[in-house]
Amino acid sequence: MSAVAAKSSGLVARIAGGKVLPVATVVAAIMALWYVGVVFLNAPFQEMMYKNAGQTSYTTSQLIADTMEQERPVLPSPQQVAREFWKTTVGTPITSKRSLIYHGWVTLSSTLLGFLIGTVLGVGLAVMIVHSRTLDKSLMPWIITSQTIPILAIAPMIIVVFNAINITGIVPKAFISTYLSFFPVTVGVVKGLRSPERLHLDLMRTYTATAGQTFWKLRWPASVPYLFASMKVAIAASLVGAIVGEMPTGAVAGIGARLLSGSYYGQTVQIWSALLTAALMAAMLVMLVDVIDRVVRVKMGVRP
């Protein structure tokens, strides 16, 4: 018994020293706030329902319990969201239009396509910018300006314009993701390709290395850490782009379409479970890039 206690107190000390306990506390505080919010935001409607039903006496605990289980709450309770999420992922066949896995896959496929094109485009632009001073001077300011256009805001127009020339489905959404994801990649890779020190560049010169050799043996390896840091930003931006691309009317599938139909019909539980899916997808995508980053680092012989 005492051995277990000693072991657990050691564990507690280790947890308290690290990040786990503070993060758990913050998350617990957010959950507590959520429950308080559920009671306060849903109580007025619940009291009105009691009044309409002619029920004059009710206990506070009954009121609180009922605010957690409204059909269309102002703020759904965590267990309602979890139940809806479980029901629409595990409890529904994937082929069904109600399955969040189906909608998630629709969003994910256009996210990944847009991210892929955006990364390739971003790296290509960066390579051109690093090797041509004219492009650096003339193109770079416009790449920065391109991001002041709120592309998310004009997503509906892009979808409609693409539809008008008979391009439908995944490509218009992927275009929005591309537009959002190429920018961080370009900026990051330009920085990375320029990161080798003067000394190393001079060494390549004394070896009479060609521009191509300098690129493949020095600049490109030096830019890999920057590339992965940018890709983490870019993949999150791609997901946002794909979701917003699904919001304009006409899109029937995807996380964005779920959000929109939920808002039309006042299905708050549906909105929250779609948001939960989006959050999980974002976390998984960023983690995926992180894992690839680690693997590549090990392959390239970077010591931790």
Next chain:
Amino acid sequence: MSLEDTSATAPAPASAHELEFGRPSMGLALAMQGVALVGVFGVIKAFAGAPEGGPAWAWPVLLFSWLLAWWSVTSITSCEKHEPSQAVSLLIPVLFGIWLLMLWEALVTGLKIPPVLLPAPSAIGVKIIGNIPTLWADFQQTFMKSVLAGYFLGCSIGFAVALLADRVPFLKRGLLPVGNFVSALPIVGVAPIMVMWFGFDWPSKAAVVVIMTFFPMLVNTVAGLEAAGRMERDLMRTYAATHSQSLLKLRLPAAMPFIFNALKINSTLALIGAIVAEFFGTPIVGMGFRISTEVGRMSIDMVWAEIAVAALAGSLFYGLVGAAERAVTFWHPSQRRT
């Protein structure tokens, strides 16, 4: 053509040679730029006058003008490399922008691209001038109310929570990973919820902007407050400075580059958040409302006019924050001239 090659790829030691023979003068380059612009103007006029295709000389002239302009910009760039000047390094992107618009106009009129797909820049300009009252009303609704209110509220709350987290290390260790995680989430998704909670008018849009701007501000300010060096902090300690004194005199000034970084990121996020939130319901005014309804009516030139206003407002906002940054963090290495 050879000029372009040397200027683009010549390593530094070769530039002395370039200086004597190869480099064209700035005046010549600018004159060529003028000739090229006259050429493309003529082409656009010819295209606009002809119902089908335009005269046979138009395409070669367009190609020639473009190549001439390319060469001219390249030589201006190489001049700029030898005699750096503020005006010239501003001129290069401006010329690039003018040529982008010119080629856009020439291609749209020359290839007879239907305005539904891509209207010509001139048509967008006409639309802007013809609809100034509407655009102004939309701008006021979206920018002056939703964006500014949400931006100031979101940034201030983020800043205040960061100061609190700085005081309580436990809170900092808990909040930072959560904040970093939330930054990767598609926060615009909360827009429908905010519209349900705060109604159709601007407060719901401001609420979306508050949520979007809060986390970048929090994460950046906390990182910035760590930025002051060990030595300087120790110095403050030897002066027996209180927490608030060392905060005001050392750590906040040192954090300013980070705080301005967040302010800049947030300036674009705020505009996007407000416009996207308007897709979920608005009174019949606002940039997001106008964009979604005009798309429905297929009047794409009005959408582009709205986009131009949004881009202009976004750039000005960003520029103002940048100017404030230069005034506040004049001491930072990245602000130094040469």
